[in-house]
Amino acid sequence: MNRHLILFRVIASKSVTLSRRYLVNTVVGFVTLYVFFALIFFGGQFVAEELISRSVGPLVVGYFLFTMAVSAYADLTHDLTDEAQWGTLEQLSMSPFGFTEVVAMKTVVNLLGTFATGMVLLVLMMATTGTWLTIAPLSVVVVGVLTLLPVVGLGFVFGGAALVYKQIEKVFPLIQLSFAGLIALPVQDYALLKLLPMSLGSHVLQRVMTDGLRVWELPVFDLGLLVGQSVVYLAIGLLVFRVGTAEARKRGVLGHY
Template identity: 45%
Template sequence: MSSEPAHSTSLGGTTTLVGLGRLLWEVIRKQFTVMLRYRVNFAINVATMYVFFAIVFFGGQAVVGGIGGSPQSLDSTLNGVIVGWFLWTMAQGAYSGLSGNITQESQWGTLEQLYMSPFGFGRVMLLKAASNVIQSMAIGGVILILMLVTTGRTLSVDLLTIVPVVTASLLSVVGIGFVFAGLALIYKRIGAVSNLMQFAMVGLVGAPTADVPLLRLLPLVQGSALLQQSMRHGIRLWEFSAEELSVLLGVGVGYLVCGYVVFKYCSRVARRRGVMGHY
């Protein structure tokens, strides 16, 4: 082995950051290459998310019109639905991506290769999680544009506020994703169980933080509340209180760390049982 690769993955030096940066780029490139290679499946997934929203939107208009109401009566809630759907779309991808990655790598027979990576299995999966978040935010942006065009609504889209709030919000569901990814290492097929979380996220996105403040400690809840304020009322990131931002970041990092610890424990169990590369 040449000395160059060894230096690029050495621990504790600046070359480690260079190596991790290159690894992150390769992970992102691979993920988007697979997405484009199976573009029909990707397009169907995006279309499905949009069609569900269109059913809710046009169905709501039909119901209101059927009872003699005016479509304008939906204005008070429509913006909230759009913002909530936007966050739910991204959370769904960020959460399910890790367990999906584990299942895919097991099917391809490459999971043990990742485990033997000089960067460490945990670092590789953290970078995969980062790639999933980036991909989810890109898909969420597409869905947001489609929703705004369909409804004719306008929202405040300040990227300097939305990107940090969404990123911190998704950290919590990534932590839950690590838990299910760890279970996938051991039990392989857990899709039926993990799919239940998608329905739970709907409730988390719409949780009434004003009525029950403790709900802010649950995943997505605080992020959803701040995102609503930003996109519906134009509040900037620096206009939120220190307490609101501390809760947002603390909940995100807390769930991420706990989920990662569970994932590392499950990976040791899978290795001890000899089922790391089995499917």
């Protein structure tokens, strides 16, 4: 069996086992996401029913993307912190696969889990609002992945910082707020905003899910820029992560918590 498939299978199995072991925490986390959306939707209807009625589609897509983005950037840092607490981080760093490759595969597994959870949440949100969006699986997955890869790059940046500085979770709420702002940016009016992570991807995903466009029907420039963003931000994130790993080893704090 291919060595990468072996690594994927082992990490995926561990992820599933941990989710089952802490099932209550897993379920509560998912329910919290749904309840928060329900509060936004029904509370918004009570305060500004007409406004909410006109923007149900963008609200559902935006929240769908927001929840996945939060997981995409935070999961890696949480995983590294957990491994340090368990005393297994240094063992991972000595893996014959290479530390960066192991962490990258963890990120792939986390991203798959994020998409699975996000799709279930999306169906629940559409059922709750009574607004059924266009779900073209290929287009949603392609645009969704391209939108989240810059966020994954940001996750690698924070992952590298966590290896050196350990406790950095205090900055996470600020990052989450910035995600909400990036998702809502009017990139159709201000072209330069497309260069920011998630802003263009959010706009494109809105068009795919609310207007019914397929990925091959999207503007070539926007799609190309989205691919370029993904590559650049992910490359920067991996570079910073490698620098953080090297610095943690130099200081002798890689396995410390």
